[in-house]
Amino acid sequence: MTTLPADTILSVRDLRTWFTTKRFTAKAVDGVTFDLKRGETLAVVGESGSGKSVTSLSIMGLVSKPGGIAGGEILFRDRKERVHDLAQLTPKGFRAMRGREIAMIFQEPMTSLNPLYTVGDQIGEMISLHEPVSRQEARKRALEMLKHVEIPDAENRLDDYPHQMSGGMRQRVMIAMALACNPSLLIADEPTTALDVTIQAQILDLLRRLQKQFGMSILFVTHNLGVVAEIAHEVVVMYAGRVVEQAPVNDLFARQKHPYTKGLLACTPHAKRDITEAGVRKALYSITGSVPPITDLPPGCAFAPRCDLAVEACRAVPPALMEAGAGRLSRCLRSNEL
Amino acid sequence: MTLQTALENEDTTAPLISIEGLTKRFAGRGGRTVHAVEDVSFAIRRGTTVGLVGESGSGKTTAGRAILRLIEPTAGKAVFDGIDLFTLPERQMRAYRQRLQIIFQDPFSSLNPRMRIDAIVGEALDARGFPRGEKRRARVAELLTLVGLSPDHARRYPHEFSGGQRQRIGIARALAVEPDFIVADEPVSALDVSVQAQVLNLLSDLQQRLGLTMLFISHDLSVVEYLCDEVVVMYLGRVMERGPARQVYADPRHPYTRALLATAPVPDPTAKRVHVPLAGDIPSPLDPPSGCVFRTRCPHAIEACAKAVPPTETVGDNHAVACIRHRELAAA
Numbered sequence: 001m002t003t004l005p006a007d008t009i010l011s012v013r014d015l016r017t018w019f020t021t022k023r024f025t026a027k028a029v030d031g032v033t034f035d036l037k038r039g040e041t042l043a044v045v046g047e048s049g050s051g052k053s054v055t056s057l058s059i060m061g062l063v064s065k066p067g068g069i070a071g072g073e074i075l076f077r078d079r080k081e082r083v084h085d086l087a088q089l090t091p092k093g094f095r096a097m098r099g100r101e102i103a104m105i106f107q108e109p110m111t112s113l114n115p116l117y118t119v120g121d122q123i124g125e126m127i128s129l130h131e132p133v134s135r136q137e138a139r140k141r142a143l144e145m146l147k148h149v150e151i152p153d154a155e156n157r158l159d160d161y162p163h164q165m166s167g168g169m170r171q172r173v174m175i176a177m178a179l180a181c182n183p184s185l186l187i188a189d190e191p192t193t194a195l196d197v198t199i200q201a202q203i204l205d206l207l208r209r210l211q212k213q214f215g216m217s218i219l220f221v222t223h224n225l226g227v228v229a230e231i232a233h234e235v236v237v238m239y240a241g242r243v244v245e246q247a248p249v250n251d252l253f254a255r256q257k258h259p260y261t262k263g264l265l266a267c268t269p270h271a272k273r274d275i276t277e278a279g280v281r282k283a284l285y286s287i288t289g290s291v292p293p294i295t296d297l298p299p300g301c302a303f304a305p306r307c308d309l310a311v312e313a314c315r316a317v318p319p320a321l322m323e324a325g326a327g328r329l330s331r332c333l334r335s336n337e338l
Numbered sequence: 339m340t341l342q343t344a345l346e347n348e349d350t351t352a353p354l355i356s357i358e359g360l361t362k363r364f365a366g367r368g369g370r371t372v373h374a375v376e377d378v379s380f381a382i383r384r385g386t387t388v389g390l391v392g393e394s395g396s397g398k399t400t401a402g403r404a405i406l407r408l409i410e411p412t413a414g415k416a417v418f419d420g421i422d423l424f425t426l427p428e429r430q431m432r433a434y435r436q437r438l439q440i441i442f443q444d445p446f447s448s449l450n451p452r453m454r455i456d457a458i459v460g461e462a463l464d465a466r467g468f469p470r471g472e473k474r475r476a477r478v479a480e481l482l483t484l485v486g487l488s489p490d491h492a493r494r495y496p497h498e499f500s501g502g503q504r505q506r507i508g509i510a511r512a513l514a515v516e517p518d519f520i521v522a523d524e525p526v527s528a529l530d531v532s533v534q535a536q537v538l539n540l541l542s543d544l545q546q547r548l549g550l551t552m553l554f555i556s557h558d559l560s561v562v563e564y565l566c567d568e569v570v571v572m573y574l575g576r577v578m579e580r581g582p583a584r585q586v587y588a589d590p591r592h593p594y595t596r597a598l599l600a601t602a603p604v605p606d607p608t609a610k611r612v613h614v615p616l617a618g619d620i621p622s623p624l625d626p627p628s629g630c631v632f633r634t635r636c637p638h639a640i641e642a643c644a645k646a647v648p649p650t651e652t653v654g655d656n657h658a659v660a661c662i663r664h665r666e667l668a669a670a
Binding site (some may be wrong): 047048152166168169196197198199200201202204223224225226227228229230232249250253263264265267268269270271274275279281283284285286287288290291306 | 393394500501502503530531532533534535536538539542543557559560561563564565584587597598601602603604605606607608609611616617618619620635
């Protein structure tokens, strides 16, 4: 049996998730490696097309044709300390795993909630699917969950339909449903992106508190570096299907070891930095061009065409993910100059 | 006074457009009324940018569209260059439309996929009676260059462009008629972060080069702080606070503005977090709370807040706030 360090709950190793058609192969995820420690939050950051969502879908076994896992391992430790390779799991095996061991919340709760059933029924169904409980017991547990996610007046909201709730409340219901069977891993794919800032703050606050209470590990997928700073312990930055940088959150924000991460942080407007004392606006740092299509990547470093630091060697072969200081990695030949 | 100084005076002080008591109500289901925008007033000086911020349901987009009469306002005035746009008959309004332009959020749905770029940008020129032929081609090329595209792009279709490039095309189209006033409705929200900065730099550059007057609608507080001279904070259809951006961000007076600024995530893990974010959700505009619309979520609400809509009080140079407790809160 494959081994996993005792403090690690999830280890993604050289994961490749490709979408193959007659005309092309899109390597949406191409050699992604990272570890998630028990009870921690790992943020996977990237822009559209970076492969961050396909990574999370691969872990959940939700990649559909023509996509599929072309290689690599997804080692997961269940609550009985058994280690599974999710990349090899059968659909039947996944059904036992999803909900009970691993749960997922998405950006738009309305797409994952059934509009025809009350929220109480949906949370209850989740529980009775995995545990031998009576209808009454399931309902009682559903109510408990609604209270855990701080839905005001939970007794009366139990029989509400999703459309009767606001976006923030629906996301709370999603979280209640995800955590109903006390999974050890929660995958959160842009869970606050569709929400307003004041609601986003509530949901992040809730996730932090529930993590303390239930001890689940969180894989948090987002494009928002502000959110990363609020929630993550460890950060993985993805670009064009690959990890370009990985570091503990404080280290990453203090100093970036990949020009892409550096650029991402520099190009978000920040008045203190971008407006002078006299009130004069300075031009924002901007990364030229846009993310290349995954089917048409340059031969060397995928970021080289947009990179200020790119040299001949960068364009020749794709650089490897290398150590760049204690506990951090970078896929850049010039990382030590940063 | 020489003509020059007279012009300078006008440039810096006179508002180009002044919105007074703008109200937009929609008929809701069951004979109920949606109070989308209620009694909104602010002015935009020539050559400046005002940011209209608020969460979804705050009425910011509705306000922007009502000002341009893309939807008909229910009440109020929009005095543009001395004329109230809201009283103009549609025929006369058409003549004004060229001077008023809009840039939309979604660069994918706002460009006709069957039209080439030269036709999209040129359409606006046609409306203005710009002659066809070489001169028109030259003008399209000039506009594309202005927004950082190449004149060669003129013969391509929208699907051949990335999101950021499409937004540039949208901007070129808006600028084609040399408008005096532009409403930019969340122009960078649909773009990836790395592309946002390019478009913000373009807008900032155009502001300076062309002296554009702009209403910039956004939910992103850091973008507004960077790009706007003044800011108007809306909540549930009403203005909570308005003032010079630097002043409002440095010294927010309304509890809602304070909450918004405190909860916006900052890319700094060592920054202090607010541990008590604003509770609850924005109420329905079908049934807004009596008195101050923010009171149901306000940590400082008292009984008096439910009694009457708080008057807008001046707290500084051009800085105004609609909260009956702003003085005690500032002192606390």
